[in-house]
Amino acid sequence: MRVLSKSKLLAFRQCPKRLWLEIHRPASRTDSVATQASFAVGHRVGDIARHLYDPSGKGNLIDPQAEGFEAAFVRSRDLLSSSQPIFEAGFAACGALAFADVMLPAKKAGKKLWRMVEVKSSTSVKDYHRDDTAIQAFVARNAGVPLLSVALAHIDSGWVYPGGEDYHGLLVETDLTEEAFDRETEVKTWIAEAQSIVRRRTEPKIATGRHCAQPYACGFLEHCESQEFQPEFPVKWLPNIQAKALKARIEVEGVTDMREVPNELLNERQRRVKSHTLANETYFDAQGAAADLAACALPAYFIDFETIQFAVPIWKATRPYQQIPFQFSAHRLARTGRLQHRSFLDLSGKDPSRAFAESLVAACGDKGPVFVYNASFETARIRELADRFPRLKKSLLAINERVVDLLSVAERHYYHPSQQGSWSIKKVLPAIVPQLRYDALEGVQDGGMAMEAYLEAISPETTQARKAQIEQELLAYCKLDTYAMVRIWQVFSGRSDLAL
Numbered sequence: 001m002r003v004l005s006k007s008k009l010l011a012f013r014q015c016p017k018r019l020w021l022e023i024h025r026p027a028s029r030t031d032s033v034a035t036q037a038s039f040a041v042g043h044r045v046g047d048i049a050r051h052l053y054d055p056s057g058k059g060n061l062i063d064p065q066a067e068g069f070e071a072a073f074v075r076s077r078d079l080l081s082s083s084q085p086i087f088e089a090g091f092a093a094c095g096a097l098a099f100a101d102v103m104l105p106a107k108k109a110g111k112k113l114w115r116m117v118e119v120k121s122s123t124s125v126k127d128y129h130r131d132d133t134a135i136q137a138f139v140a141r142n143a144g145v146p147l148l149s150v151a152l153a154h155i156d157s158g159w160v161y162p163g164g165e166d167y168h169g170l171l172v173e174t175d176l177t178e179e180a181f182d183r184e185t186e187v188k189t190w191i192a193e194a195q196s197i198v199r200r201r202t203e204p205k206i207a208t209g210r211h212c213a214q215p216y217a218c219g220f221l222e223h224c225e226s227q228e229f230q231p232e233f234p235v236k237w238l239p240n241i242q243a244k245a246l247k248a249r250i251e252v253e254g255v256t257d258m259r260e261v262p263n264e265l266l267n268e269r270q271r272r273v274k275s276h277t278l279a280n281e282t283y284f285d286a287q288g289a290a291a292d293l294a295a296c297a298l299p300a301y302f303i304d305f306e307t308i309q310f311a312v313p314i315w316k317a318t319r320p321y322q323q324i325p326f327q328f329s330a331h332r333l334a335r336t337g338r339l340q341h342r343s344f345l346d347l348s349g350k351d352p353s354r355a356f357a358e359s360l361v362a363a364c365g366d367k368g369p370v371f372v373y374n375a376s377f378e379t380a381r382i383r384e385l386a387d388r389f390p391r392l393k394k395s396l397l398a399i400n401e402r403v404v405d406l407l408s409v410a411e412r413h414y415y416h417p418s419q420q421g422s423w424s425i426k427k428v429l430p431a432i433v434p435q436l437r438y439d440a441l442e443g444v445q446d447g448g449m450a451m452e453a454y455l456e457a458i459s460p461e462t463t464q465a466r467k468a469q470i471e472q473e474l475l476a477y478c479k480l481d482t483y484a485m486v487r488i489w490q491v492f493s494g495r496s497d498l499a500l
């Protein structure tokens with residue numbers, strides 16, 4: 001019998017086919033950049049947890065990769081006789097194995113016991129965490145570990161970093177002892193079912209669906225989709241599928257092509273997407289778009305932010321996962337049609353917030369519409385900056401008063417079949433102004449890449465030459481975002497008289 005790790009059992013819980021592929025076709029897996037980044041976040045949170053649970057540094061860390069699994073199990077067992085914390089202690093029992101993030105010595109009625117803590121980088125306890133701790137407790141208890149309790153430690157998103165490497169309060173614990181201990185029979189069943197999946201000679205036949213992204217983005221999606229018939233006009237291009245009847249048609253009846261969805265089940269925007277996609281025609285309500293923008297007289301400003309977030313804050317007075325802007329691009333279009341560009345980019349590695357806020361206030365002037373694309377993002381960042389810097393509060397909030405969302409104008413009045421149900425600027429721009437393309441940019445081409453580039457630029461290991469290259473890529477990318485908005489505004493407002 002193959003001994004299955006906790007991560008394999010959790011893969012089985014997500015999708016039996018995923019488990020089978022992980023064992024028999026591991027090369028078919030391609031983890032997204034976001035998935036890889038989440039591993040790095042997990043490691044960083046794990047490091048902090050070790051300091052928090054073992055401030056004196058007397059604890060022991062097991063490294064199964066370096067020590068080998070068998071040696072790791074033996075050392076874990078030996079360390080149970082010590083009175084110090086153990087990190088990554090490994091146990092195996094009943095066809096499964098698991099490594100516990102944190103084991104803390106405890107006592108009850110004079111008896112030596114252990115408190116087990118699983119550390120997660122999320123900001124709340126999820127259902128799959130409950131499965132995780134149930135497996136963890138099952139394996140440890142069946143391996144003979146005297147467990148007093150099981151808890152899950154996750155990040156407190158409301159905590160504010162006081163600086164000075166003081167991370168007390170970053171993690172909060174939720175006790176899951178009772179439910180973890182109560183689920184032994186369930187865990188036994190999972191192990192038995194997972195074992196039988198692994199023994200199969202052929203892949204289980206399971207169709208792709210919502211489970212492929214929950215709770216984790218599955219790295220086998222490309223592999224699985226390549227085995228399936230791909231509809232010519234996928235229903236996933238229909239925007240914002242919320243209505244129960246439509247959901248049932250797709251999820252229960254398995255409809256995959258929008259031609260099979262009756263119009264009565266669609267709202268107005270979905271119907272528009274369907275009819276213009278099938279007819280391969282552009283929808284453009286030029287009058288409606290111009291009317292929406294008629295009140296927005298020049299001069300106008302077009303702004304866009306790039307942000308970074310850290311699960312473990314590195315700058316004083318910031319919260320876990322807070323979106324912190326490090327760059328903006330601003331185009332100003334004067335009444336004369338003159339277009340000027342300003343930008344801000346801080347790659348020093350220090351908190352860019354105050355300088356960002358001051359530069360933004362200076363760049364946005366004091367009158368005229370401020371166009372953004374998807375206003376909720378930029379306005380939320382401006383409000384956060386206003387809260388942090390009271391001296392700038394009035395000026396920052398005054399910018400929000402002038403914000404006009406170009407995305408909502410696009411959603412109401414424009415659709416091109418190449419958008420495939422999305423109104424992101426990356427989809428709308430090439431449809432409206434085909435000569436402007438994000439994929440023609442060197443290096444950074446989207447927000448995720450901008451975050452990665454930022455992290456690389458502030459890393460002490462990055463050379464000055466590489467940092468300079470990243471700086472140019474980021475500046476070019478963010479500038480294109482706001483120039484794209486200028487050109488989209490021009491088409492929507494019917495200002496073909498301006499040479500932009």
Ligand code: SF4
Pocket residue numbers: 014015016017018019021206207208209211212213218219220221222224
């Ligand atoms: S892509 Fe979906 S169907 Fe395929 S293995 Fe992963 S979760 Fe299962």
